[in-house]
Amino acid sequence: MNKKCIIRLLRYKNALHRLNTLGFVKIFSDNLADAVGVTATQVRKDFSLFGISGNKRGGYQIDALIEKLNGLMGKDELQEVVIVGGGNIGTALMKYKGFEKEGIKIVACFDIDPSKYQKKEKEVSVMALEELKDFVKARKIKIGIIAVPEIAAQQVLDHMLAAGIKGIVNFAPIRLRGSADCVINNVNLVLELETVIYFIVNGLNKMIGEIHEDQKS
Amino acid sequence: MNKKCIIRLLRYKNALHRLNTLGFVKIFSDNLADAVGVTATQVRKDFSLFGISGNKRGGYQIDALIEKLNGLMGKDELQEVVIVGGGNIGTALMKYKGFEKEGIKIVACFDIDPSKYQKKEKEVSVMALEELKDFVKARKIKIGIIAVPEIAAQQVLDHMLAAGIKGIVNFAPIRLRGSADCVINNVNLVLELETVIYFIVNGLNKMIGEIHEDQKS
DNA sequence: GATTTATAGTGAAAAAAATCACAAAAAAAC
DNA sequence: GTTTTTTTGTGATTTTTTTCACTATAAATC
Ligand SMILES: NC(=O)c1ccc[n+]([C@@H]2O[C@H](COP(=O)([O-])OP(=O)(O)OC[C@H]3O[C@@H](n4cnc5c(N)ncnc54)[C@H](O)[C@@H]3O)[C@@H](O)[C@H]2O)c1
Ligand SMILES: NC(=O)c1ccc[n+]([C@@H]2O[C@H](COP(=O)([O-])OP(=O)(O)OC[C@H]3O[C@@H](n4cnc5c(N)ncnc54)[C@H](O)[C@@H]3O)[C@@H](O)[C@H]2O)c1
Numbered sequence: 109m110n111k112k113c114i115i116r117l118l119r120y121k122n123a124l125h126r127l128n129t130l131g132f133v134k135i136f137s138d139n140l141a142d143a144v145g146v147t148a149t150q151v152r153k154d155f156s157l158f159g160i161s162g163n164k165r166g167g168y169q170i171d172a173l174i175e176k177l178n179g180l181m182g183k184d185e186l187q188e189v190v191i192v193g194g195g196n197i198g199t200a201l202m203k204y205k206g207f208e209k210e211g212i213k214i215v216a217c218f219d220i221d222p223s224k225y226q227k228k229e230k231e232v233s234v235m236a237l238e239e240l241k242d243f244v245k246a247r248k249i250k251i252g253i254i255a256v257p258e259i260a261a262q263q264v265l266d267h268m269l270a271a272g273i274k275g276i277v278n279f280a281p282i283r284l285r286g287s288a289d290c291v292i293n294n295v296n297l298v299l300e301l302e303t304v305i306y307f308i309v310n311g312l313n314k315m316i317g318e319i320h321e322d323q324k325s
Numbered sequence: 326m327n328k329k330c331i332i333r334l335l336r337y338k339n340a341l342h343r344l345n346t347l348g349f350v351k352i353f354s355d356n357l358a359d360a361v362g363v364t365a366t367q368v369r370k371d372f373s374l375f376g377i378s379g380n381k382r383g384g385y386q387i388d389a390l391i392e393k394l395n396g397l398m399g400k401d402e403l404q405e406v407v408i409v410g411g412g413n414i415g416t417a418l419m420k421y422k423g424f425e426k427e428g429i430k431i432v433a434c435f436d437i438d439p440s441k442y443q444k445k446e447k448e449v450s451v452m453a454l455e456e457l458k459d460f461v462k463a464r465k466i467k468i469g470i471i472a473v474p475e476i477a478a479q480q481v482l483d484h485m486l487a488a489g490i491k492g493i494v495n496f497a498p499i500r501l502r503g504s505a506d507c508v509i510n511n512v513n514l515v516l517e518l519e520t521v522i523y524f525i526v527n528g529l530n531k532m533i534g535e536i537h538e539d540q541k542s
Numbered sequence: 543g544a545t546t547t548a549t550a551g552t553g554a555a556a557a558a559a560a561t562c563a564c565a566a567a568a569a570a571a572c
Numbered sequence: 573g574t575t576t577t578t579t580t581g582t583g584a585t586t587t588t589t590t591t592c593a594c595t596a597t598a599a600a601t602c
Binding site for chain 4: 353354355365369370372373378379380381382383384385
């Protein structure tokens with residue numbers, strides 16, 4: 109079984125979700141491939157690896173496929189997520205409405221700057237960093253987002269680990285190290301831009317295909 | 326030459342930048358590997374592929390290395406970038422101070438919602454989408470960021486292509502297709518979270534290593 | 543109901559990427 | 573100034589990932 113395959117499965121699931129809400133009922137491997145940006149063979153191979161099967165000459169039933177993928181991906185229960193750092197990125201994430209439909213809920217944000225604290229109905233509360241540990245332990249939260257300046261990232265990671273967080277998306281432009289006990293996905297938005305710039309400046313538009321790669325550790 | 330290698334080179338560059346500002350002068354392949362999350366052999370192999378050499382038993386001179394990488398990456402001139410969509414993500418990016426030191430400058434934002442328009446000193450102006458084309462053409466801007474709702478993304482892409490944009494980072498959770506004439510880097514933040522959730526829910530913390538992969542097309 | 547056709551499924555082959563293993567060379571130690 | 577140590581550089585090898593080439597099968601057509 110292929111490591112990258114897992115990320116592709118998540119992509120398939122998201123694409124199928126979209127196609128489903130658009131009213132599609134059945135899909136062929138090449139449509140799905142197209143939506144996600146891979147080859148049809150790859151889609152079928154991935155499915156084959158995970159024991160997903162469709163109907164020969166009939167394609168795949170979208171709802172059954174989504175169900176199967178959700179099962180494989182363990183996306184049955186709503187995942188509660190906390191953010192540390194209520195600045196630009198943290199706020200953007202808090203305000204984003206698109207998480208819920210993927211079974212993700214941002215339940216709280218923690219900051220050290222008291223001017224950021226807020227407690228409103230309908231909005232995500234911003235609390236003192238000191239409250240993180242109790243909050244996370246009480247609600248058994250497993251996933252956290254780091255949206256603090258680079259300089260504070262390692263320290264925040266330590267707080268999160270102490271609180272029992274098991275998975276982190278880190279937006280600080282520094283590679284935080286995970287462990288057997290905690291997976292970290294380092295997302296570097298500047299790098300996303302730089303990558304594009306590289307291809308433009310060097311006229312490598314030809315080099316089409318999957319290119320970027322993040323790191324989980 | 327390896328495709329992923331290019332992204333690693335950008336990572337090396339960023340890490341070196343950081344180490345440099347921290348006062349380091351020279352570095353060994355294993356330090357750099359550590360900072361970026363790869364093996365020392367990989368670092369040397371990558372450098373070898375791009376004709377970068379250091380000093381046996383002496384490691385690499387950081388400033389010379391940065392210069393060489395900048396040369397290879399074509400990061401000599403300041404890159405001006407426009408955003409379309411002045412909402413949550415667009416605003417976060419506009420306010421972010423970390424681009425300039427990587428030679429990137431957000432010069433303007435375009436939106437269809439007049440309530441978002443603003444023209445202040447010191448801040449990035451938000452203008453009407455209709456002004457995009459002239460602005461981009463006049464300043465010969467090559468790079469754009471799409472930060473509009475999914476439903477509007479394809480249309481915005483068309484506007485950008487018409488304006489002459491050659492490279493795009495797209496935050497809408499839909500795969501926009503590039504062409505020989507335009508590179509698109511689709512960034513999906515929900516997927517970044519979902520990936521972490523997958524690893525936690527399935528107890529695959531063991532599966533340490535580089536995992537995530539974005540797409541440029 | 544036979545034939546054609548489109549599509550899934552998959553072992554085999556190819557391609558791509560990472561790692562290994564070791565030579566070369568520079569610095570350090572003696 | 574010789575030996576040891578440390579680190580780079582890279583061809584060879586291994587591993588991983590993708591693609592190919594083909595079979596099986598269900599639907600559509602005749
Ligand atoms: N905004 C962007 O578009 C953008 C782009 C690329 C990368 N990033 C990275 O994302 C991270 C956040 O960026 P931002 O623009 O939102 O920054 P920001 O300065 O707007 O927000 C950071 C927040 O973290 C809080 N904070 C600082 N130290 C803390 C600590 N120890 N514990 C808890 N909270 C703390 C601050 O009070 C502030 O509210 C940074 O590492 C940045 O480099 C941001
Ligand atoms: N905010 C997040 O944390 C987050 C997370 C994941 C993905 N995204 C994606 O990023 C994109 C932007 O998200 P957001 O939260 O910033 O949305 P938002 O609704 O806050 O902002 C969207 C902006 O785009 C403008 N807009 C709409 N149609 C437009 C058009 N045709 N031309 C120009 N401008 C137009 C709107 O006026 C608005 O200002 C969305 O596709 C979203 O799915 C955002």
